[in-house]
Amino acid sequence: MNLEDIYRLLRSGHVQSQSIIDTVPEPLLVLDKDLCVQTASRSFCTTFNVSRDETIGQHLYDLGNRQWDIPELRRLLDEVVPKSTAVIDYEVEHDFPGIGRRTMLVSAHRLFHPDTTNHSLLLSIVDATERRRGEAEKDVLLGELRHRMKNMLALVQALARQTTAAGRSGEEYRDAFLGRFNALMEGHDAAYTQEGKADLQQVLARTLEPYSEGQAGVHIDLGPPIPLGPKPIMSLSLILHELATNALKYGALSVPSGQVRVHWHVDEASPPSLRLVWQESGGPRVAPPATSGFGTQLIEFAVASELGGRVEQNYASTGLVVEIVLPLASVS
Amino acid sequence: MRTVLIVEDEFLIAIDLKLLLERFGWSVFGPAATIVEALKLLDVELPAVALLDVTLKDGAVTPVAEALRARNVPFVVASAYDRPELVGGDVLIGAPNVGKPTEQRRLLATLEQLVSC
Incomplete structure (x- = not known):
């Protein structure tokens, strides 16, 4: 195997892992131990309307006019993540420039690596705004239903009592x-x-x-x-x-x-x-x-x-x- | 004479509360099914206490509660809502809610307590 073969092998391996990341529908970021972006998925770039070039190498909080410099997220990454191997569905509500107020579920996993002690983090960001809105509407509906049910029971009570x-x-x-x-x-x-x-x-x-x-x-x-x-x-x-x-x-x-x-x-x-x-x-x-x-x-x-x-x-x-x-x- | 104004737009519940309270010696004003009716009754004579439903045919009971507060008439809420103030406004905060369906002993005890203080 010559150098070119090895290069091709490595390259196809890299291309494949990148395409896996790009195929996952949820926005993904890989951060190094200093929270600088190593990899950003295609979905991340399209969801938040940023290019890959302006993202990779940047500190997370410096991305897109500091739109990720969110107190809740800082707390998650500074305090919660170092003490645990994974944080799942941490809710962050924030006004994102360009896409408006959103409810994001942020999950952070320490990157699995068999050889080294790796400090990279895989961050996945799921936009739960629609789901949360749907849940809130369902809550309102259930509340209304409960109210009507109690009213109906009050009518029955009136008949029983009178x-x-x-x-x-x-x-x-x-x-x-x-x-x-x-x-x-x-x-x-x-x-x-x-x-x-x-x-x-x-x-x-x-x-x-x-x-x-x-x-x-x-x-x-x-x-x-x-x-x-x-x-x-x-x-x-x-x-x-x-x-x-x-x-x-x-x-x-x-x-x-x-x-x-x-x-x-x-x-x-x-x-x-x-x-x-x-x-x-x-x-x-x-x-x-x-x-x-x-x-x-x-x-x-x-x-x-x-x-x-x-x-x-x-x-x-x-x-x-x-x-x-x-x-x-x-x-x- | 212990007098109570009943404000309730569901006619079955209104009659039930009226007959129940009359049976226990209360003299009932109303029942009023609307804000307009309730305010008219308040102009005629003030009751010792009022029993309020939160949503009426012509809107939330808020103006009635405000009129009662302005005239220093205590009131009780009878609502199926857990937090009636979310519908009827801040004027309902602190008013006892005897609930709906309304349990007889709780209703009578709450009214007694309000007129005796």
């Missing part, structure tokens, strides 16, 4: 609570899983379906299509459930011959309003309740505060008539 327990058996309490709970859940399903698709007629049919069997029961007269927004769907589901359970306990649905007619129309006044009528007949004589319980307050409050409308309950001799008048704009 459903009457006094004078009832455990079973009766459970059934009354679960009835409201189901109305809440079904309202939530209709409001949020098929957003934008629910219409007043669908909400009525779905909520009143258990009471609509046979000749007696609840009959829905079709009115004009009224698309409903999520919150009004939730409120109306709860309101209708209260009306139906009351009818079942005290009103028209408490006897086999009793009937409820539900109908609605739009008053084309300015502003237009929706008039929803719940009309009971064929039941026992009804009288206004002595005290207004949670159910009554729920209806009144939902209509007034949530939907901006008003409700009239008329205890007629023929049966209870409830008229709910809502501004059309507030239900969509």
